Amino acid sequence: MRSLPLAIAAAALLLAGPAPAQDMQNLLDQAGKALDQAGRRVQQGYEDTAKAIDQAIANPQDPAYGSLATRLIRSDVLDSAQRPIGEIADFVIAPNGQVLLAIVRIGGTLGVGGRLVAADYGQLEPVLMKGHPAFVYKGDLGALPDYKVAAGN
CATH class of the missing domain: 1.10.287 (Helix Hairpins)
Known part of the structure; x- marks a missing residue:
């Protein structure tokens, strides 16, 4: 200033x-x-x-305008060709309210199995897919290391 x-x-x-x-x-x-x-x-x-x-x-269904986090959990994560490659499992939010990471489940079926990875939220572009919120990931989710939740959390 x-x-x-x-x-x-x-x-x-x-x-x-x-x-x-x-x-x-x-x-x-x-x-x-x-x-x-x-x-x-x-x-x-x-x-x-x-x-x-x-x-x-x-615009409650369009994440480009902002949304409740509960509406975004289980949203599809898409590749650049807009094919589903995972789903949002959770978010990591800083104390100031900024979303830092999206925890994405990849490789499972209907939310079961697979593994969790932590994707930089800045690499996700919110889109509307068939009337539902989704995210296009600008990278390779499979190359990210597994996300492990600390014991007791």
């Missing part, structure tokens, strides 16, 4: 002793502009979040 360095510079000028009034006014003007710009960015962030929530509510 630019406003913090400007505030520090203003404090340093005040502590340094008398300064020309014009220099002080310029510095205060720059600090005011930086604060106004930061306020506009925060407001835009709120508006973008509200729009995303409205789109997720209006």
Whole structure:
């Protein structure tokens, strides 16, 4: 953020002793502009979040707009030719709410058997397949190491 360095510079000028009034006014003007710009960015962030929530509510089956995680569990994972290669078993979510990994079951039949792998969530592209949420994986799921759940979890 630019406003913090400007505030520090203003404090340093005040502590340094008398300064020309014009220099002080310029510095205060720059600090005011930086604060106004930061306020506009925060407001835009709120508006973008509200729009995303409205789109997720209006398009509950389309993961491109966001969705409840429970609706995405068991969603198909597709290859680049949109052939099923696995299904979503779970997600790993950071404390800040960012989805980090998708736990994908590959090689099983109807959710039974197979193995679990942890795929980088950024490698999954949400799509709508026959009216249901699905994900296209941009890589080779079979090349990923097995995902093991720690004992006691």
